[in-house]
Amino acid sequence: MFVQCCVCKRIRTDGKYRLPWPGELSGEIAETYCPRCARETLRLIQTGELAAIADRRAARRA
Numbered sequence: 001m002f003v004q005c006c007v008c009k010r011i012r013t014d015g016k017y018r019l020p021w022p023g024e025l026s027g028e029i030a031e032t033y034c035p036r037c038a039r040e041t042l043r044l045i046q047t048g049e050l051a052a053i054a055d056r057r058a059a060r061r062a
């Protein structure tokens with residue numbers, strides 16, 4: 001089973017994240033955040049930027 005970052009799409013192998021080779025991904029894939037994207041996402045949440053992005057998306061739909 002692969003563990004893949006849902007933001008940058010890198011996969012975890014031997015405790016490290018790297019981009020998968022073409023055709024490498026198959027079977028079950030668990031989505032997670034790699035440490036880099038987790039930090040970035042946390043920063044967006046803490047600064048309120050993530051909420052601002054969601055608000056803009058909602059406004060576009062309205």
Ligand SMILES: [Zn+2]
Pocket residue numbers: 005006007008009010033034035036037038
């Ligand atoms: Zn990532």
